[in-house]
Amino acid sequence: MTAGADLYLSGISKRFASFTAVEDLDLLVPSGTFFALLGPSGCGKSTTLRMIAGLEAPSEGSISIGGQDVTALPSHRRPVNTVFQSYALFPHMSVLENVAFGLKRKKDKQAMAKAKAGLELVELAHLANRKPAQLSGGQQQRVALARALVNRPQVLLLDEPLGALDMKLRRQMQLELKKIQTEVGLTFIHVTHDQEEAMTMADVVAVMNGGRIEQMGPPRELYELPRTAFVANFLGKSNLMRGTVTGESGGLLSVDVSGRTILLPAERAVQKSGEVVVGVRPEKITIDRVAAAGENQLTGKVIDVSFTGTTTEYLVEVEQIGLIGTFSQNRGQQPAHQGDTVYLAWDAEHSFGLAGDESVNAGVES
Amino acid sequence: MSVDLRSKDELRAEKRKNRTGIYLISPGLLVLALFFALPVVILLAMSLYVKPPGAEIGEFVPGFELGNYATVLSAYWPELLRSFWFALIATVLALLIGFPMAYLVAVRLRERTLLQGILLVLLIAPFFSSFILRTQAWKQILADEGFVAQALKFIAILPADGHLTATPFAVVAGLTYNFLPFMVLPIYANLGRLDTRLLEASGDLYASPMTSFAKVTLPMSVPGIFAGTLLTFIPAAGDYVNSALLGNNRDTTMIGQVIDSRFFKVIDYPGASALSFILMISILILVTIYIRRFGTEELM
Amino acid sequence: MKNIGRWLIPVIGGAAFIYLLVPIAYIFVFSFNDGGRANLQWQGFTLDNWLNPCGAPAVCESLVHSLQIGSVATIIATALGTGIAIGLVRYKFRFRKLTDVLIILPLATPEVVLGASLLAQFLNLGWELGYTTIVIAHVVFCMSFVIVTVRARVSSLDSRLEEAAADLYASPQAAFWKITFPLLLPGIVAAALLSFAMSFDDFIITNFNSGSFQTFPKFIYVSATRGIPPQANVIGSAMFILALLVVIIGQVISYRKKKQLENA
Secondary structure: OOOOOOHHHHEEEEEEOOOOOEEEEEEOOOOEEEEEEEEEOOOOOOOOOHHHHHOOOEEEEEEEEOOOEEOOOOOOHOOOEEOOOOOOOOEEEEHHHHHHHHHOOOOOOHHHHHHHHHHHHHHHHHOOOOOHHHHHHHHHEEEEEHHHHHHOOEEEEEEEEOOOOOOOHHHHHHHHHHHHHHHOOEEEEEEEHHHHHHHHOOOOOEEEEOOOEEEEOOOHHHHOOOOOOOHHHHHHOOEEEEEEEEEOOOOOOEEEEEEEEEEEEEHHHHOOOOOOEEEEEHOOOEOOOOOOOOOOEEEEEEEEEOOOOOEEEEEEEEEEEEEEEEEOOOOOOOOOOOEEEEEEEEEHHHHHEEEOOOOOOOOOOO | OOOOOOOOHHHHHHHHOOHHHHHHHHHHHHHHHHHHHHHHHHHHHHHHOOOOOOOOOOOOOOOOOOOOHHHHHHHHHHHHHHHHHHHHHHHHHHHHHHHHHHHHHHHHHHOOHHHHHHHHHHHHHHHHHHHHHHHHHHHHHHHOOOHHHHHHHHHHOOOOOOOOOOHHHHOOOOOOOOHHHHHHHHHHHHHHHOOOOHHHHHHHHOOOHHEEEEEHHHHHHHHHHHHHHHHHHHHHHOOOOHHHOOOOOOOOOOOOHHHHHHHHHOOOOOHHHHHHHHHHHHHHHHHHHHHHHHHHOOOO | HHHHHHHHHHHHHHHHHHHHHHHHHHHHHOOOOOOOOOOOOOOEEEHHHOOOOOOOOOOOHHHHHHHHHHHHHHHOOOHHHHHHHHHHOOOOOOHHHHHHHHHHHHOOHHHHHHHHHHHHHHHHHHOOHHHHHHHHHHHHHHHHHHHHHHHHHHHHOOOOHHHHHHOOOHHHHHHHHHHHHHHHHHHHHHHHHEEEEHOOOOOOOHHOOOOOOHHHHHHHHHHHHOOHHHHHHHHHHHHHHHHHHHHHHHHHHHHHHHHHHHOO
């Protein structure tokens, strides 16, 4: 079992005749990391993956794997394998032959034995002689995974591999993929538009937008401290408000938002003066019919109530600020009703600050 | 956009520009250029040759005698028109007979693959028994002494001294028969992709089977019908085996026969070439009008 | 009213299929005729014709010629045509429009014109009409059929499969022979069969370019006036039955293979 390798992208750009897919990308993925590239359609994540695989040549920049510059190497000479979204299983070969394909090209004498073991790893050894067309979607996906894994590549690329599976199977495969990755110690690069999936599986998440990486880091860090409006809205939900910094004391910034004062720690702010955007995650806000404790307080009228079972989501109209959303964990309490006046409160340490030129709607799913 | 769902821009930009493409295409293209394009040019040239005074039969010199065209056109325009007329009737008949055949195999029998397979084979296998043999067989089947003629005389559809063979009727029947598979196969290929759930949806929206057919099936089978009519009409217009075997020499002669006889019996190369060229151009014109009026760009 | 529509199709369709087979049946029946050379009137049942299919002179000779020409022309047309089909779909180059026109024109040209133009060319070049000229003529008109058939197959081939092959260490050549070619093969085989059928059954173009060289269709045409020997019926029926058998056997084999896989 060989461990994975470092992947290093330096100054990578990809320009097509009519648009630029990737702009000046720098990326270092340490070996053995489960890395997720997250972003909406058209953000350039797939193009980046294709460039790593060698299926696409970068317009500029270099790629190196395990210290070796592979930029000029064609796909079939790179120590990289891909699990394609469409699986791309060879229809005229059996499942076993599919899995053994890469090994055979490398003239591996043990190809068939290793292929069999690979199928056992994904629990499909009993279907070894079937043709891909006779398998279900979930089974095909596992064959595609086995076919890539069995070559023990230094970097394994996964392109939205769970997209076509139903919820239950997806969850199952997410756990299995993570387990295999930790066991075998490969570097996984996972491309997806599903932020829950990225956060569940990855050690490091990079959020991509318009050909650039907006923010990169462990999932929790990205979630709790987004640095751009896009990340704040794309990863989970955020309440964003515009205001002006009025002062700083004791490490806390005061921001005037339409007459109310909102506090946030200076170290959680991208911009510390002038016009800024202040944000807070909905689940950090408490909602009650009486005023509650909390450094930041707002009051408003309930516009919408959504009971989802585990939580109740409220949309509260706060005068001159706009709509604030909160999640209230269902502990059996009586929810507020539409039209009620309620009090919102949260701790300063949960606020985050973004640059003033950000659009509060960036990254919101339309 | 996923790794393997690429935008049209990317696909176009990334189509490999390397030399392999040229190597693959050149040999075949060369053959087509040398033995199809060039001959047509030579045909055109030859249609303008002149027979010098006092020359022997078959001797011509390169010239520019446009009069050749006038000569053959004035002599043979009835045959030319008749060829198109026969081909048109045969095409329409082939469509009327062939469409139900194609529909039966492609739609109705979609579940019964065995029966479907058998019928398909029956459609194609006759190609392997010579079509001249089959046309000749029709001649004998429709002969005066044969069962069919006798039966028709018996029920007085045919007059007592009438015959089936050596008539325009026989020629058109022969044309229809011989080119039927060319009509059926494209329609079959097209109908094979018809999604029957569309018909279900149509029924769900209160359409009767007749209406569903007219409003859903028929419009969707247009590409197949289009290809089939072209593949039938074009060869039929130039055919002469049917008219030679099943016709007489008075009112069934088709242009193909004329060209053949002027090449090989009368040895009038320029005249024959001119006729061939006229035939080709008129078909090209007709086909172009047809395509413009009805058709799709992608025939293939 | 609804019911009429239901059986209208099967009735007309079925009748049409029977109509298609009437001459074949006639040919088959008369292949057993003890009618001497003319074979016009039924004179008695005999197996002689089947037992001695080369009994009439020139029948077998012309048949062998047709088979030879068909094989050679098919091989050449299929090879050249497949190259063009793959090149057109997968590669980018200039003169694409021109190529498309050059390919589809033969299909839009009546056989009379194809035959005549080639004849004009051979006459002007002073070439002797015979085996070679026939093969050339057949290659030309079969190529278009091959291109159309294979091209459809190539277009429907998922190019992502070749990317997957490259991703799995296959060089471009390996990817072609291991992935592309096997997947194209059914289309290529279909094109070859179509080409052979077209070539074998061709009369008009052959007639213009063969001089005195006999092919099977030519022989039948020429003897149509004098009387087609029953041996020709034997050949015609035999070819038909052979074609039927080949396809049926092919279907059975693939059906059984499918069943095998399902139980694997």
